[in-house]
Amino acid sequence: MSKDSRIQDELSASMTGGRLRRYAKVTSAMGGLAARLAGERYLGIKINREQHASDLRAALGGLKGPLMKVAQILATIPDALPKEYVNELSHLQADAPSMGWLFVKRRMKAELGENWLTYFNSFDKQASAAASLGQVHFAEDINGKKLACKLQYPDMGSAVQADLKQLKLIFSLYEKYDSAISTEAIHEELSDRLKEELDYSHEVKNLKLYRYMLSDLNQITLPNPIDELSTNRLLTMTRIDGSKIMDFIARNSDIKIRNQVALNMFKAWYIPFYKYGVIHGDPHLGNYTIRPDGGVNLMDFGCIRIFRPDFVTGVIELYQALRDGDEEQAVNAYKSWGFENPSKELIGVLNIWANFIYQPLLEDKVRLINPSESGQYGRETAEKVHEELKKIGGVKPPREFVLMDRAAVGLGSVFMHLKAEINWYRVFHELVGDFDEKILSKRQSKAMKQSGLILD
Ligand SMILES: Nc1ncnc2c1ncn2[C@@H]1O[C@H](COP(=O)(O)OP(=O)(O)O)[C@@H](O)[C@H]1O
Ligand SMILES: [Mg+2]
Structure with a gap:
């Protein structure tokens, strides 16, 4: 054979x-x-x-x-x-939405009961967007409020x-x-997140968590979940409208507003992380839109990770280790990230990647996220890391790494498209200047309790 x-x-x-x-x-x-x-x-x-x-x-x-x-x-x-x-x-x-109107009616009846249509002023027959596990229909409630209904496919x-x-x-x-990466932990992480994503009532809790964490920021808009019209398989929320980021960039050549968008994106991603130990793991282009004033509409709370508070400490420690060239601290930091017994060689290779990710935070000056502006964000560095990993016999990335990395690379690529010129060092220091793991821990518990989430 x-x-x-x-x-x-x-x-x-x-x-x-x-x-x-x-x-x-x-x-x-x-x-x-x-x-x-x-x-x-x-x-x-x-x-x-x-x-x-x-x-x-x-x-x-x-x-x-x-x-x-x-x-x-x-x-x-x-x-x-x-x-x-x-x-x-x-x-x-x-893919294009695939549930036709007859099917949608059947699914909606299953979720909200025989009289489901009476809960809405109007309900679009055509889906307005595809979701990965379903499709989104725009609608209006009986008071004329604009809604978005994410309805899951069956099975x-x-x-x-x-x-x-x-x-x-x-x-x-x-x-x-061919690979130098052990993918077991990556698979575990993706499995857990995807299984969570199946349950839209879990996503509602995540959404409430985000509304709580970002409540002070009027530059960031989040949908409001409508509990009475939501189930495990149907998420009804207020509709938020804005431009796709690429359209926004094409229309706005003014660096000031582009910097503003970049800063708002930075806040939307890293306030939750450094203040609460939470990351939105999916900075995909479909998951946010831009308001005319440069504010950000944030959507899709299906893929959220809540970290142990000491992991956040590890992320800050790695920053310090890179800044000070402190090898011992780097070892500790990688251990708190979850890398098992990192050897000197491995740390050398991991540092290539970490330096790339942290680089913009290490210089106290206004700069582009990636001055070389070459192709896809991080691709060349990734290739180098790949080669080096092979030479030293590979690595087993911890599961915590998966979404942190996804968020950093995803945002980096947005900042690159925006050509944002920002003092990332200052922005970062404002955020972590008063970092205290115990305070974060308390904040995190409170935020989770408020939104009905339990830490496992
Ligand atoms: N509250 C909302 N208002 C307007 N559009 C929305 C809203 N929520 C989702 N959408 C649209 O539906 C798409 C899919 O929803 P999303 O929550 O991202 O699903 P998935 O988790 O499958 O990616 C989004 O990319 C967006 O275009
Ligand atoms: Mg999405």
Whole structure:
């Protein structure tokens, strides 16, 4: 049996159940990838990865759902997947909405009961946007208030399970042939977050948490959840309108307003982190819009991570270690990040990445986030890290790393598009100047209690 067909079998064997047939195309694309990677490695056969990656993208284009979100997160972890694939996957957009009106009516009746339509003045028959696990319909409540209703597709529980299984296999195949990264913890983290995402009542709690944490900032708008019209599978909230960031950039050449947007994005992401130990793990372009005054509308609270307070201390400690060139402190910092027994070599490699991420915070001057302005944010550094990791035998990134990194890279790329010129050092120091782990811990407990969340 050829290696190719064996891998095919390996993939098919892991899949049971009818709905998994939708994976057939992806499976063969991934199976092909694994085989070709193996060929490249052991037989020196050069594969046209770019061609293959775009085949994979074509296959994935027919899918919607969790795997797509996962792909976008993975795009920010150096070496989690081959770069050509990441390139393709990072361009994936959720598919066009697929539940037609008849189906939507049935789903809404299931969520809110026979009289569901009487709770609304109007309810758009057409979805206005696709969500990864459902679709969003605009509506109006009986007082004419504008609403957005995120309605989940049926059977997403099993789709998520299936996607996660598929992902595990993709990881293990790639790891076996080509990767310097142990993906176990990454998979665990993505699994937990995706499972949480299935329950929209959990997202409502996350949304309440964010409303609480950002309540003092009138530059940031969040939807207001409508509890009476929400269930585990339907999230009804006030509608917030604004421009897509790329449209905003195209229309606003004034550096002042672009800097303002960058600062607001920084606050929306890092006040929750440094004051409460919470990160919004999905700074995807669809998850926020820009107000005409440069304010930010923040959406999508499905992928939120709450950290142990000492992890936040570790993040600040790593900053200090890089600033002072203090190796001992770096060891401690990486330990609090969750890297097990980091060797000197490993720390050297991790520092390449950390220096890249922290660099803008280390200089007390107005600057671009990435003065080299080269291509995708961090791509070159990621490639270097990849090479170095291979030389030293790989690394097992802790699960805490996944969304922190995703947030930093996602925001970095927004700042790059904005060409924002900011003294990041000052902004950062204003935020962490009075950092105290115990105070954060108290703040975090209070905020979570207010929003009905329990820390596990
Ligand atoms: N409150 C809202 N007001 C206006 N549009 C919204 C609102 N919530 C979501 N949307 C639109 O629906 C899309 C999908 O919602 P989102 O919560 O991001 O779903 P997912 O978690 O699947 O990514 C968003 O990208 C946005 O375009
Ligand atoms: Mg979203």
